[in-house]
Amino acid sequence: MRLVPRWSSIATIASASALSLGALSTAAFAATAYENEIEDPTETSSQSGESSPMSGDVPAVDEISQQSGVVPQSHVVDPKQKIAPADIVELNLLNVNDFHGRIDGELSDDNTSLIKSSTVDFAWTIEQLRAEYGASNTAFLSAGDNVGASLFASSIDKDVPTIKLLNILGLQASAIGNHEFDGGWEDVRRIQNLMDAPILGANVYEAGSDVPALPEYTVLDVAGLRVGVIGAVTQETPSLVNPAMIAGLEFRDLVDAVNRVAQQLEADDRADIIVAEYHDGAAEGSSESNPEAQVAASETFARIVNDTSSNVDVIFTGHTHKEYAWAVPVPGSTDAMRPIVQTGSYGEYIGQVVLSVNAQTHEVEAFDARNVSVAAMVGETPMATLRENSVVEQAYQVILAALVKADDEGNRPTGLLGAPITRGYPEGGYWLPFEESGDSRAEASALGTLVADSLRDSLNGLESAPDLGVVNPGGLRTDLVPNDDGVITVAQARAVLPFNNELSIASLTGEQLITMLEQQWQRNADGSLPSRPYLQLGLSDNVSYTYSEIVDPGYDDGRTVGVINSLTINGHPVDPEQTYRVGTFAFLAAGGDNFRVFNEASSVLNTGFLDWESWLAYLASTSKTSPIEPDFARQGVETEGLTDTVWTAGETRTVTFSRMNIFSYGAPENTEAVLNLGDTEIATAPVVEGSVSFEFKVPDDLEGEVELWAEVNPSGTRVSVPVNVVTPATEPAITVTAAKAGNKEKGKNLAATGASVAMMLVLAGGVGAGGYLLVRRSHTIS
Known part of the structure; x- marks a missing residue:
């Protein structure tokens, strides 16, 4: 393969000469064989084309096909069909990921x-890119999360408008994403029955067996070539949806x-070209990033780049909502490259890969890869x-109908804001008003605080009222931006929390709350x-904590874990043994x-209240x-000089607070x-x-348990740490228990070994009557 750049505008183009991935190109390929090898398509489908089996309680492929659940016949080819002689065939692959039901527009x-x-712009861009090479030479694919965490106009109708839109645009195959599981296994069946494209998940199995729970692949006819598409979803899915939904x-x-299926497709001569659709990817992605850095930063992405067959x-x-189009080495080759692309999210970009394929040998002679900005192309x-x-017009009518329905139900005012209240954005960056993407789930946010406050206060009428509110950052799907008059509508508010989660109250000890924060x-x-x-968890405004970062002893690459040094609720230090209601x-x-x-x-109390109802x-x-x-106070602040909180009157101390913005x-x-x-x-x-x-x-005259606190202006951040001041004559002995290294083999980190990083302060004298000191700081990742 060689890279032949074709585009110079509205594109992200990776240059092979600019890449120096070193060991990436030497990664050995080993296709893992499982007992559940791919079945002969003639035994599993009545289609003239090919799609792998869906098993378990989900309908078989032939049953689904009767309900428009697999690729239409016009898009598939008999796997034994021969390719007519030709010189070079240009294959135009269009891709989207993490569309998340973006049915949007102004009426x-x-x-x-x-x-x-x-959304109309998105549809038009798809059609323009398809027209560049012709419909017969084009395949429109997806890497998953087409629905779920959707905008109001799609979510109120169970994402039917989005599914209709993708059907109109001729989506031909999609990996399943974790958000397709938001409504549970039964809802996956509903979505598949409505969607014309097969939803693929080669790594999803019936528990305790090697039986695939979803179709693993499909084969499309594109430009007379047999294009095999394999789908797989992040292995983290059980931690990203309610576990009860995927039992x-x-x-x-x-x-x-993916390797197992690709090996079988190749061995059985079922496909000329193979495309992997992974619902997982690089942790970062932009023109300023590169694949080498992302391979080093992410084990999963390293596996995708280095080990994909x-x-x-x-x-x-x-999955990671990043935007990149790179060329990476093919395993086992000294010079061959292949494209790896992600389009960000929400249909803002369309991924386009054009392959120049030798129709006789089916070898890729050259390729181009780019992400096309929808906004730039529409202008x-x-x-x-x-x-x-005509296709865009059909899409327009679906979008219009959905937005009219949403307007009827969602245009009612539900609140008043003095200013936008938004998610967190990458440090050092700038948030542009009304931007729909770019948020960082690693940043604290004003919106996280507000939603956490609502989780605490909405349930305060219950006998078991919460002491604090906690929200996961992925639960916040858009920003709360008011209209010009400050009004927030039902639709705007519901777009922030689109999951229809039930509100729960979990009882955790103070020690478990510390573990919760360390599991960030x-x-x-x-x-x-x-x-x-x-x-970064969003915490209600009555919570404050400090932390330090230490090197995880289970790894040799410098990655860190957090140690919570102090935690207060309503200004009081938490008692490790006391139970607090969250x-x-x-989901959380x-x-x-x-x-x-x-x-x-x-205990966990499921209240029966839905998130959006309580939020409104x-x-x-x-x-x-x-x-x-908006409340711009930060709940968690990094500290230095506070690992020892027993101080002596008259001594000199140095304390540093960081990450306060x-x-x-x-x-x-x-x-x-x-x-x-x-x-x-x-x-x-x-x-x-x-x-x-x-x-x-x-101070020389200070003694006993006191609060060390800092007021940070103008944000209003308040840092609070309890310390115990003793006189030189009564200074206690301090015993420090060092971090347990545990098994320091690579990959055997704290979570795997069960080791903990602990600091125990053993006081020679007692703490004053009625008071206590949080004497254990532990980091256990479990």
């Missing part, structure tokens, strides 16, 4: 037409599954011009690193997003007297911090890039 005043619509399913290694010609990815093209295309540094159950290595979503209460400590809760009521009641303003829209940059010990102001210092250091003398 005219009389609701009879669309003034503008990013009876197992999610195994996605690369092994050389039988696979094209790799499309999804100022009038809506009337977009609608001249993510590890899978087997100790491996997930595609998002850190997830208001949250049923079931241990979702790898916050497995919730599975150890002494909260916004209405909270803004009844005045608009809701918040990166939501409108958040101010902190400029000053005031440090206090109890009621005594100690020092004032400037904040520079979110950090401040204090060197100070502990």
